[in-house]
Amino acid sequence: MIIMDIDLILKYFPGLSDRQVEQLRVMCALYPEWNARINVISRKDIDNLVPAHILHSLAIAAFLGPLEAGTTVMDLGTGGGFPGIPLAVMYPDCKFHLVDRIAKKLRVAADVAEKAGLGNVTFQHGDAGECHEKFDYVVSRAVMPLDGLVKIAARNIARDKRPANRYANGLICLKGGDIEQESASVRYPVMEYMVNEFFSEPCFDTKKLIYVPICLK
DSSP, X not given: OOOOOTHHHHHHOTTOOHHHHHHHHHHHHHHHHHHTTSOSSOTTTGGGIIIIIIIHHTHHHHHHOSOOTTOXXXXXXXXXXXXXXXXXXXXXXXXEEEEESOHHHHHHHHHHHHHTTOTTEEEEESOGGXXXXXXXXXXXXXXXXXXXXXXHHHTTBOSSOOTTOSSOEEEEEEEXXXXXXXXXXXXXXXXXXXXXXXXXXXXXXXXXXEEEEEEOO
């Protein structure tokens, strides 16, 4: 049985608007439909769509807190739209640019965004190196080892922090396991948080959020 009850999300984000709640419900309906045709989420994991994918993505929102209107975010290797689509729901006044090499997965993300009424999301098919825009944050979810991810993300980070944002511009990614070896050659500070600092569900006990501030102004 697919877990589509968004009460788990509301447990941690009780202040969501009716529109945001409806957008989450649209996501919960569309991803299983798409996954039956295109494997954007592991077939064994689609039953846990809300905790394992939507709420997991929102660990970034729990970490960042409120963002200044106009903040820009690039989702590197978004696949079917994680973490970018859930974050776009959470931050309707911010702009999200989702990049991936696999066109069919981007089609899923674009369809979900359109049907959920997300006007703050754009898409790019290709490599991150083909994107020459600058963003306040680059986010990613288990795309590649951290050292390589930092090198790619650093090219797309804007230099100056927006005054109202809590954290300096940089990379925020969701990973599992030991990152000591991956981070050894990273020339920026690497800050590591357990996702269960934000969410108490046992499925997050081994999940990590990594923050790498790249522009400290």
